[in-house]
Amino acid sequence: MADNIIQVEHLEHWYGEFKAVDDVCFSVKEGEIYSFLGPNGAGKSTVINILITLLPLQGGSVKVAGYDVASQPEEVRKAIGVVFQDETLDRDLTVWETLEFHGRIYSLPREERRRRTEEMIALVELEDKRDVRTRHLSGGMKRRLEIARGLMTNPKVLFLDEPTIGLDTQTRMRLWEYIKKVNQAGTTIFLTTHYMDEADQVSNWIDIMDHGRIIASGNPLKLKNELGRDMIYLETSDDEAALNMVRGLDVVKDARRDSKGVRVTITTDGTHCLPVIMERLKDQGLAITGVNLKKPTLDDVFVYHTGRNIRNASGERLSARAFARRH
Amino acid sequence: MALEFLNVYWRDMLRFFRFRALLVSSLVQPALWLALYGAAMSSNFSRFASALPIPQGAVSVSYLTFLGAGVIALTALFTSLFGGISLLFDKNWGLLREVFASPMPRTHIIIGIGFSGVTKSLLQVLVIMGFGLLIGVRFFAGYSPLRTAAAVVGILVFVGIFSLGFLFLSSAISMSMDTPEGLQGVITLLTLPIFFASNALYPIDAFPGPMKMVSAFNPLTHLVNGVRYFAIGSDFYATGYHYIYTTGDMVRSMLALAVFAALMFLAARWVFRRAVVT
Numbered sequence: 120m121a122d123n124i125i126q127v128e129h130l131e132h133w134y135g136e137f138k139a140v141d142d143v144c145f146s147v148k149e150g151e152i153y154s155f156l157g158p159n160g161a162g163k164s165t166v167i168n169i170l171i172t173l174l175p176l177q178g179g180s181v182k183v184a185g186y187d188v189a190s191q192p193e194e195v196r197k198a199i200g201v202v203f204q205d206e207t208l209d210r211d212l213t214v215w216e217t218l219e220f221h222g223r224i225y226s227l228p229r230e231e232r233r234r235r236t237e238e239m240i241a242l243v244e245l246e247d248k249r250d251v252r253t254r255h256l257s258g259g260m261k262r263r264l265e266i267a268r269g270l271m272t273n274p275k276v277l278f279l280d281e282p283t284i285g286l287d288t289q290t291r292m293r294l295w296e297y298i299k300k301v302n303q304a305g306t307t308i309f310l311t312t313h314y315m316d317e318a319d320q321v322s323n324w325i326d327i328m329d330h331g332r333i334i335a336s337g338n339p340l341k342l343k344n345e346l347g348r349d350m351i352y353l354e355t356s357d358d359e360a361a362l363n364m365v366r367g368l369d370v371v372k373d374a375r376r377d378s379k380g381v382r383v384t385i386t387t388d389g390t391h392c393l394p395v396i397m398e399r400l401k402d403q404g405l406a407i408t409g410v411n412l413k414k415p416t417l418d419d420v421f422v423y424h425t426g427r428n429i430r431n432a433s434g435e436r437l438s439a440r441a442f443a444r445r446h
Numbered sequence: 447m448a449l450e451f452l453n454v455y456w457r458d459m460l461r462f463f464r465f466r467a468l469l470v471s472s473l474v475q476p477a478l479w480l481a482l483y484g485a486a487m488s489s490n491f492s493r494f495a496s497a498l499p500i501p502q503g504a505v506s507v508s509y510l511t512f513l514g515a516g517v518i519a520l521t522a523l524f525t526s527l528f529g530g531i532s533l534l535f536d537k538n539w540g541l542l543r544e545v546f547a548s549p550m551p552r553t554h555i556i557i558g559i560g561f562s563g564v565t566k567s568l569l570q571v572l573v574i575m576g577f578g579l580l581i582g583v584r585f586f587a588g589y590s591p592l593r594t595a596a597a598v599v600g601i602l603v604f605v606g607i608f609s610l611g612f613l614f615l616s617s618a619i620s621m622s623m624d625t626p627e628g629l630q631g632v633i634t635l636l637t638l639p640i641f642f643a644s645n646a647l648y649p650i651d652a653f654p655g656p657m658k659m660v661s662a663f664n665p666l667t668h669l670v671n672g673v674r675y676f677a678i679g680s681d682f683y684a685t686g687y688h689y690i691y692t693t694g695d696m697v698r699s700m701l702a703l704a705v706f707a708a709l710m711f712l713a714a715r716w717v718f719r720r721a722v723v724t
Contacts, residue, residue: 164724
């Protein structure tokens with residue numbers, strides 16, 4: 120497995136009595152965009168913090184860029200770039216000073232430091248903000264600066280923890296252009312995100328984590344296909360009865376209650392299957408008040424595996440952070 | 447070369463000079479201390495002291511001059527004890543994660559903060575000395591220019607070592623605390639005994655026994671001794687007491703400060719090694 124830039128084996132982590140990470144194994148291939156997904160509290164942040172050497176390794180083994188995080192943390196640090204989930208900019212430094220400081224603590228020689236600073240400022244298009252203190256930048260600019268900072272040392276792996284959180288759609292799209300550009304230049308991307316559409320579009324590989332374990336792995340297409348060919352969403356006069364009825368059908372792979380209706384995944388073409396199901400429900404005396412047919416998305420994959428919608432699962436924390444940032 | 451601490455120093459000084467208000471207040475505050483407290487107490491002490499006979503051959507110095515050395519020491523104490531606070535903010539604002547995830551050794555953070563704090567202390571001390579001379583503190587009386595220069599260097603060395611010790615202590619406390627409120631409480635609690643069980647404002651000869659013990663081990667007392675030795679002389683009379691400092695006293699005070707600084711560095715290093723910032 121020489122081409123794996125990250126190799127995690129039997130990783131465990133405890134907080135006192137609580138086992139936050141339980142026998143986690145995964146690998147990331149060099150040059151790919153890897154997405155590490157899961158609801159809050161799943162253990163994602165713990166895994167990332169171990170990978171970037173901010174938390175000590177308790178059990179298992181982790182290699183990043185060929186170095187062991189426990190015995191060669193300095194080498195790992197030199198080989199990676201990190202964009203943290205929360206803002207980590209010094210508000211009183213200017214854009215240029217922020218990058219200069221970063222280059223300094225990574226011991227880049229003066230000439231290289233200055234050259235890289237200019238390159239990075241150009242890459243994220245902050246030329247006209249060079250001497251502006253970061254407190255005066257917009258959210259999107261701050262994020263771009265943090266990405267520039269993470270890339271400054273030419274890392275083999277760039278860790279992006281929720282890089283687009285709280286940003287508007289346009290800014291998100293622009294950020295993704297930079298990230299893809301960087302990836303095409305050879306940097307492996309390790310990504311966490313709450314935006315399933317982003318993960319779906321960019322990832323070569325996805326691992327979903329919940330309750331300290333990896334519960335699903337694959338490329339986005341495979342994960343979606345595993346769910347079945349189509350998804351049907353039903354609202355009826357009696358969802359419990361409808362659920363029992365559809366569960367008895369051969370074509371139904373999975374059926375479960377949702378907040379308002381019943382979510383059914385089927386193994387055949389929904390356009391022909393749906394009328395039959397509706398017929399059956401009517402025969403049972405159930406009134407259908409709403410119906411929807413669609414292809415499974417990564418959101419559905421997430422709900423299927425974790426039993427939770429990623430936005431619901433995280434809503435509270437997101438708003439708390441948004442609040443903290445503004446104040 | 448292991449000079450990474452210069453990066454931390456660079457950033458801290460950048461911020462120090464950027465915040466004009468902070469810069470100015472940190473320089474004006476000790477001057478005000480000297481001007482207000484000094485003027486008020488000076489006249490009182492002079493009234494008491496005039497009743498006492500001055501021993502033969504001793505040079506009498508005013509209370510303001512006596513206090514001048516104390517204010518220099520107190521300023522160094524306060525500035526240094528609060529000098530590590532920026533680390534707590536860096537920690538709470540997430541800035542420290544960038545540094546902890548970088549290849550820079552953590553001890554360099556301690557050293558960088560230490561050196562920038564010392565720089566601030568020395569700047570303040572120079573300003574207070576200048577201001578003090580203006581309002582009638584009689585430092586370096588009768589000294590030749592060369593001897594004055596040597597005395598200033600001596601004072602700065604004492605202040606530097608003393609400040610380093612308290613900056614390391616401050617860094618260790620800041621890293622162990624979670625809130626600025628808690629930090630402020632701990633530091634205020636520390637400040638009081640260090641402040642009052644010292645010879646900064648008054649002589650310690652009349653202290654009750656236990657307090658005298660504390661003051662003998664108090665780094666502030668050693669600093670004040672050093673500053674008075676260099677600024678006033680080895681033999682003078684003030685606040686009703688005759689002060690005689692020998693070279694041995696000075697070496698002892700200097701060593702005490704150096705040992706204190708070394709111990710505080712080890713404490714800070716221990717705290718930083720164990721610190722987890724996520």
